[in-house]
Amino acid sequence: MESKISILITCLIFATAFQLLLPVSEASLKVGYYKSKCKRAESIVKSTVGSYVKKNPGLGAGLIRMYFHDCFVRGCDASVLLDPTPANNQTEKLSIPNNPSLRGFEVIDAAKAEVEKECKGVVSCADIIALAARDASFLLGNISYKVPTGRLDGRVSNSAEALQNLPAAFFNLTQLEASFAKKGLSASEMVALSGAHSIGRSHCSSFTSRLYPSIDSTMNQSFGASLRKLCPDPKNATNDGVVPQDFVTQDKLDVQYYKNVESLTALFFSDWSLLTSTETRNQVDTYTKEPEKFKQDFINAMVKMGSIEVLTGPPGEVRGPTCRFVN
Ligand code: HEM
Numbered sequence: 089m090e091s092k093i094s095i096l097i098t099c100l101i102f103a104t105a106f107q108l109l110l111p112v113s114e115a116s117l118k119v120g121y122y123k124s125k126c127k128r129a130e131s132i133v134k135s136t137v138g139s140y141v142k143k144n145p146g147l148g149a150g151l152i153r154m155y156f157h158d159c160f161v162r163g164c165d166a167s168v169l170l171d172p173t174p175a176n177n178q179t180e181k182l183s184i185p186n187n188p189s190l191r192g193f194e195v196i197d198a199a200k201a202e203v204e205k206e207c208k209g210v211v212s213c214a215d216i217i218a219l220a221a222r223d224a225s226f227l228l229g230n231i232s233y234k235v236p237t238g239r240l241d242g243r244v245s246n247s248a249e250a251l252q253n254l255p256a257a258f259f260n261l262t263q264l265e266a267s268f269a270k271k272g273l274s275a276s277e278m279v280a281l282s283g284a285h286s287i288g289r290s291h292c293s294s295f296t297s298r299l300y301p302s303i304d305s306t307m308n309q310s311f312g313a314s315l316r317k318l319c320p321d322p323k324n325a326t327n328d329g330v331v332p333q334d335f336v337t338q339d340k341l342d343v344q345y346y347k348n349v350e351s352l353t354a355l356f357f358s359d360w361s362l363l364t365s366t367e368t369r370n371q372v373d374t375y376t377k378e379p380e381k382f383k384q385d386f387i388n389a390m391v392k393m394g395s396i397e398v399l400t401g402p403p404g405e406v407r408g409p410t411c412r413f414v415n
Pocket residue numbers: 146149150152153156189190191255256257258259264278281282284285287288289290291292293294333356358
């Protein structure tokens with residue numbers, strides 16, 4: 089009996105110590121945070137996202153990418169949504185990784201407007217992005233999970249920080265792993281999140297360096313030849329075209345991405361790089377065979393990404409009436 093009590097006490101001490109070790113953020117976000125504050129917040133976001141994504145599934149891809157690009161720069165604080173002003177004319181959304189490729193801003197505007205009508209000044213823009221990414225994952229991948237909420241919005245947005253913190257399509261595995269490690273995410277979580285490249289589109293400029301002057305040996309040669317038809321040599325091109333990330337199941341968030349990586353038919357050098365360590369290559373291979381494992385790992389990594397450096401007190405605020413300007 090005595091030994092059972094001492095085991096119990098030891099467990100309690102460890103559990104408390106662990107809780108203290110968690111970043112403030114993870115400890116204070118909560119599933120159902122808005123239940124008492126704005127009962128319909130989550131369902132309003134869901135129906136807004138639904139109405140846009142049904143018309144244009146690409147916007148769902150945009151929202152999932154927006155969540156990633158928000159969380160990697162100053163944490164998940166909606167800094168990516170801030171418009172330039174005379175006082176700050178270089179916000180994150182104008183940076184190379186975001187402009188002109190990031191999309192879905194109109195969906196967040198619409199969701200925020202609806203939520204404000206019902207509960208003025210209560211629901212943060214950062215939470216709306218996190219919820220919208222979850223709702224898009226459900227619509228495109230039948231992936232369903234609960235999102236801890238309670239984030240506040242930041243008051244700072246700086247385009248240079250986006251360039252410093254977001255991984256680029258030409259990164260090798262070491263650079264990718266370092267970029268995710270800086271945000272507290274493992275190589276394995278990086279591989280799981282990369283599955284988002286099974287939806288949406290890419291501009292030709294993100295990968296034409298793999299097509300010209302010759303098709304990179306890291307790319308399937310006939311795939312490269314067909315991409316060349318869609319994306320002319322930038323030397324002669326007049327505009328930057330777009331192509332699907334996944335030519336097989338374009339609007340489905342599924343494991344086709346990993347099959348594409350294995351067959352050297354994924355667009356980016358960074359995608360190919362997942363084959364360059366035994367661990368990441370094995371994980372890619374596992375996902376091609378175990379879609380349910382991919383789903384679960386994707387969910388866990390999405391939730392974890394949502395806790396990066398979140399603000400839950402001052403100087404954070406609930407931005408309003410729009411997400412485009414600080415209060
Ligand atoms: C591993 C490092 C990553 C790199 C280097 C990378 C790079 C890129 C690039 C260059 C594009 C195409 C942009 C364009 O030219 O239009 C893109 C698109 C996209 N990325 Fe990533 N990405 C990475 C990780 C992620 C993660 C973690 C997510 C989300 C969980 C994500 C979600 C997406 C989505 C959904 C699109 C399509 C967006 C649309 O159709 O609007 N990516 N990514």
